Amino acid sequence: MSKPTPLSGFPELLPAQRAVEQQVLDTLRHVFELHGFAGVETRAVEPLDVLLRKGDTAKEVYLLRRLHETSADGHAGLGLHFDLTVPFARYVLEHAGHLEFPFRRYQVQKVWRGERPQEGRFREFTQADIDIVGRGELGTHHDAEVARVMVDALRRLDFLPGFTLQVNNRKVIAGYYAGLGITGGELVDEVMRQVDKLDKLPVESVRGELVGPVGLDDATAERVLALAAVRATDAAALEADVRALGVTDPLLEEGLAELVGVLGACAGLVDDRVSVVADLSVARGLDYYTGTVFETRLRGWESLGSICSGGRYDALATDGRTTYPGVGISFGVSRVVVPLLARTGLAADRAVPSAVLVALPDEASRAHADAVADRLRARDVPCEVAATPQRFGKQIRYAERRGIPYVWFPAPAGTDGETTEHEVKDIRSGEQVTADPDTWTPPTEDLRPRVQAKEQQ
RNA sequence: GUGGGCGUAGCUCAGCUGGUAGAGCGCCGCGUUGUGGUCGCGGAUGUCGCGGGUUCAAGUCCCGUCGUUCACCCCA
Structure with missing residues (x-):
């Protein structure tokens, strides 16, 4: 066989680099367990109807096909999982009778997406998830808890750059919009999608979209952008800034209280490498988040996008009778480690374990x-x-x-x-x-x- | 999926209007046959991604293809 060529999007590390990744993984596991999270591994494949439950994403899922497949569809009806949340939701339903709730688990595994690779974006990569799932109910203090656990883990990886955890709450956004008279699920979603682009596009472009295609009037668009401009690192400032916008709404109040709770609970974790900020421009494109949402930026590596995100699902899973709400956060191990190794000299001081x-x-x-x-x-x-x-x-x-x-x-x-x-x-x-x-x-x-x-x- | 860049030694790369494939680093040996690194001397690198075409002659020009990379799209 002649020399094989690398496969784009399927990164492989040399021993001295893998040692770095292993140290990351060891630290994550150690901290997750310190906080009482149980380790879970799910199978690599799920039935297609499980994977596709959240919408039309078929093109990004790798299908499983036997070489001598003879079924009508030409495949086995199975696909590789593209995240760890969907398999976990299925796992919770399947094993609900044997789990104690609230159930806290961590899960570190490879996932696969049929995307075009770019820096920090791969077709095979490792994610580290923690989630807490309740049966019927789940207290909002768990939202703060998953944030605290992940920040605790990341801050111990002292060879990583500093980072900023950005927190928002979808109830704040939805309530604020309702107070402005923006109603109707589709319109609200569309406004959120545009606001979510603020980290990539200039404000003028987003304003143009809001008053143009989306159809808001100038004054409303301006107030939408005003909310998205709010940044606060402490609870008092956050409440003051939001109230100053002059919108009142019950859902807004509920979300604001939750957001204040998360921000306050994380206050003690802040140091010169770690900051936690309420950033009201963070919306997350996904429509299944219902409350708290998280994103994380690595300092000096903003082009990577969010390296650690998640949020609250009122219905992580449901079997028709019982609903399981959850809150979780997912760290993109490969997304951070691979570019860091490639662009800095980060490596272990030896390529073998031998001392x-x-x-x-x-x-x-x-x-x-x-x-x-x-x-x-x-x-x-x-x-x-x-x-x-x-x-x-x-x-x-x-x-x-x-x-x-x-x-x-x-x-x-x-x-x-x-x-x-x-x-x-x-x-x-x-x-x-x-x-x-x-x-x-x-x-x-x-x-x-x-x-x-x-x-x- | 769309568009651009790039494929030459293990690595990073040079190679002019087409004319005998190169450098640095690394590697191997010797000086030093049981103590490395520095230094000196010597040595080996290769399907120039692959296929076809033009030409007396192609790493170089043309076509195709594969790979890779960046951007767009998308992003769970």
Whole structure:
């Protein structure tokens, strides 16, 4: 086979980069579990009617087809999941009898979308979701909770740039519009869709759309834009800014109270890398969000769009008798990690887990070297034995190439007692000392690969 | 799906009006046959994406195709 070409949209990482992604995944899992979320994995495929329940999105779903498919449709009626929310909703219905509600779960898996790839947008990528789902009811304090958990996870990834969590509430938007006399589901949705473009288009363009194709009068359009211009980082300012717009409506009040609640609950998480802001221009295009909505921007990486989004669904799932409301948030692992690796020098300081290379003087000593390695491993020191008994200079170079910080020189296997001692060399400093394989341990920072940001591109 | 850019050594790239495929980095060896990095000397790189055409002659020009990339569209 000649050299294979890469497949666009299906990113693969080299070991030193994968180590970074794994550290991200380890951190996410650790924090999600710290907050009491249970891990779930769902199958990669769902029946098409489950996947397509939310609308006409068939063209972006990858279908499953046997090579010798003989059915009338030419496929098995199964597709790869394109997010983790839809499979989770199905999972909740299927296993409702065995779950305790409110049910809190995290789910980190690959998903697939038949889109044209771009930076941070792939056809196969990893998402990390957390959701809390209730049976019949779910308190709005959980909206703040999922935000807090995700912020807690992201802030611990200290090699990532800082970020801003943007929060809004659809009830605020819908209530405000109702107060302005904008009614009717379609019109409200269309106005929201235009407002949602404010982060990409200049205000004038959006205003033009609102008074033109959408059909608002100038004054109403202006007030719609006024709401979308509100930004606030504390509850008092938010309430003051919204009230100053002079619209009153019961739904607006309800949404505002929820939004204030989320903002207040997240206040303690803010530091110089993390900000949380009520941004009333955030609408999310999806019509199934019913209350709180989230988006997240990475500082300096705004072109990536939102790297972590989600919100509240009053009806995440329903079986006709029972409705399961949910609130969740999803972090785009690949969307962040892959561009970051590509555009900065971010990588692990070694491509292999080994902290120690056990040198091999000659092939006859392999069993002895293996035994030394096992004594190190017994105390959780990752190590490997040199592949071939080359001269030691080459074995040191072997370690250096891989970023392994220590080379271990075993004491000769004496038949009448060991007269010499084991030695271990830190190949960065050149320092070499005698050591006991049953007690020697590298400094903690050398035990595992470390993630380091190299020079910016 | 639409439009533009780009495909030459492991990597980054140069290659003029068509005339014997190059550089840097990396890699391998030796100096130094059980202690690397620096330095010196030496060495190997290749279906110039693929197919066809024009030509005495194509990496170079033309057509097609595949891949890749950026933008648009879309975005759960």
